[in-house]
Amino acid sequence: MLISRLIPKTSNNYKSLNEKIDLYYNFLVSNHLTCLFAVWSLTIAGYVYLLGQIDRYSYWDWNGFYEGVIKLIISTVLFYVFVRANLLKQKKNRLSYIDIILNSGYYFSFFIIGTIRINSADISLSGYVPYFLFIIAAILFYEYKISYDVENDDWFVDSWENTPIYMSSSVILIFTSFYLGFVFDDPIISTVSIVSIFFPLVMYVWPNHVRHVKRLQFFPLFTFAMFVCVRAPWFFIFLLILFFMVRTVNYLKFGIVYPSFGVHLEEVNEDV
Numbered sequence: 001m002l003i004s005r006l007i008p009k010t011s012n013n014y015k016s017l018n019e020k021i022d023l024y025y026n027f028l029v030s031n032h033l034t035c036l037f038a039v040w041s042l043t044i045a046g047y048v049y050l051l052g053q054i055d056r057y058s059y060w061d062w063n064g065f066y067e068g069v070i071k072l073i074i075s076t077v078l079f080y081v082f083v084r085a086n087l088l089k090q091k092k093n094r095l096s097y098i099d100i101i102l103n104s105g106y107y108f109s110f111f112i113i114g115t116i117r118i119n120s121a122d123i124s125l126s127g128y129v130p131y132f133l134f135i136i137a138a139i140l141f142y143e144y145k146i147s148y149d150v151e152n153d154d155w156f157v158d159s160w161e162n163t164p165i166y167m168s169s170s171v172i173l174i175f176t177s178f179y180l181g182f183v184f185d186d187p188i189i190s191t192v193s194i195v196s197i198f199f200p201l202v203m204y205v206w207p208n209h210v211r212h213v214k215r216l217q218f219f220p221l222f223t224f225a226m227f228v229c230v231r232a233p234w235f236f237i238f239l240l241i242l243f244f245m246v247r248t249v250n251y252l253k254f255g256i257v258y259p260s261f262g263v264h265l266e267e268v269n270e271d272v
Helices: 002-006 012-020 022-030 035-054 065-086 097-115 125-141 163-183 187-196 198-205 210-231 235-254 265-269
Strands: 146-149 154-157
Touching: 002 235, 012 022, 012 235, 022 235, 035 065, 035 097, 035 125, 035 187, 035 210, 035 235, 065 097, 097 125, 125 163, 125 187, 125 198, 125 210, 146 210, 154 210, 163 187, 163 198, 187 198, 187 210, 198 210, 210 235
Parallel strands: none
Antiparallel strands: 146 154
16 A cells, blocks of 8 residues: 555554544444445446446447436435434344344445436336345445454454354345346356355355454455446546545554455555
């Protein structure tokens, strides 16, 4: 990370900024800014699905910038007005099955917002199903709350309860999403699903490892967002800004590079 090279943790500049970063960190946490990765990605995924319905071979289209931004604004407002108070995993207890479905419905609504357009071509509603299944699987991913212990310089998960059930369910859901995406000729969700299925599978075989949870919560969402950018490349700009803003605040607050492509504790210590 560039900022860790420019402002090392041992420097006076870092110590000065560390004392002032609390205001920004509290704003990030209280407003659940990291949830915008999912909200925005699902909204633009819906928009990309709409483009695919109009033209199966649409690719790298910059013309939808203004329409996409309007939909992002609508989703962001709705998220803060209706959904934020009902966010998944705000308590230590696991969500009930009803809560999982409800949270999946909340997030699926952002996908639907992305698909809305006046006088649009007929949209295949059956094509919504693989996206909804993938969202349910992702909800299970985030049932694990990861926290960073500053004093011990270590990561920990709040509970490993129900891991076999969650991960086996996720594998089944994602595989079904892949299969339906293939049947419906949707290259976005079918490819994302087949790439992402290995992360819950690894955690099912080797549970109780924090690094597997970190991979599980980062890479499927990252893969999903990147494939969305294949048809809407302008969206990458929004992701990049949010990604580096969150990383910078976490670095200046805790001295860690997070979120990160590296998941080992040694990598965090070395600011890779």
